[in-house]
Amino acid sequence: MDPFAILGLEPRFDLDAAMLEDRHRELSRVLHPDKHVGKAASERRMALSRAIEVNEAFRILKDPVRRAQSLFEQHGIPTGESSQTKASPALLMDMMEAREELAEAARDKNLSKVVELGAVMQQREAALISKLGAALAAAGRDTQKLIEAEAVLGELRYAKRYLDEVSAFEEALAT
Secondary structure: OOHHHHHOOOOOOOOOHHHHHHHHHHHHHHHOHHHHOOOOHHHHHHHHHHHHHHHHHHHHHHOHHHHHHHHHHHOOOOOOOOOOOOOOHHHHHHHHHHHHHHHHHHHOOOHHHHHHHHHHHHHHHHHHHHHHHHHHHHHOOOHHHHHHHHHHHHHHHHHHHHHHHHHHHHHHHHO
C-alpha cells in the first residue's frame, strides 16, 4: 500500500499537517457511507474499502516514523526493526541511562520528574524528526545516504518508545 498515492500526495517526509488533514477530510467526505445509500451493494463495499484505505493511509502519514518507513520502503530499503541498522553502543547506553532515570522517577512516584524527563525527550524527538526530514531530502535516491538516514529513524523509534513509557508512567502516577 502506498499511502501517498492513496491520498494523492507527493511522497516526501516534510508534509504539511494541515494539508494532510484537509486531504483526509475531503476524501472521507466523498467516501462516507451516507453518500452511497441507495447504490448497489458492490459500490457501497468499494466505497467502504476505499474509506478504510484512506483512513489507514492517513494514520501512516500522520506518524513520522511510519511515514519515514513508507518512504524507505518505496526506495527498496527494509525498515522493520529486525532489518534496521544496529544502533550505536553510545545510543544504546544513552537510552538505557535515560530509561533507568525514568524508572527511578516512577518508582519514587515523582510525577514532576517524569514530566520533566518527558519534555526533554520530546525536544530530542522534535530534533530527530527535523534531522530525519533533512536527511531524507538530501538523500534523494542515493541508496547509501538513505541507509545513513535510516539510522536516524532507528534513534527516533527509541525516543518514541521512551515517550510511550513516559505516558504510561504519567497515567499511572496521576491516578
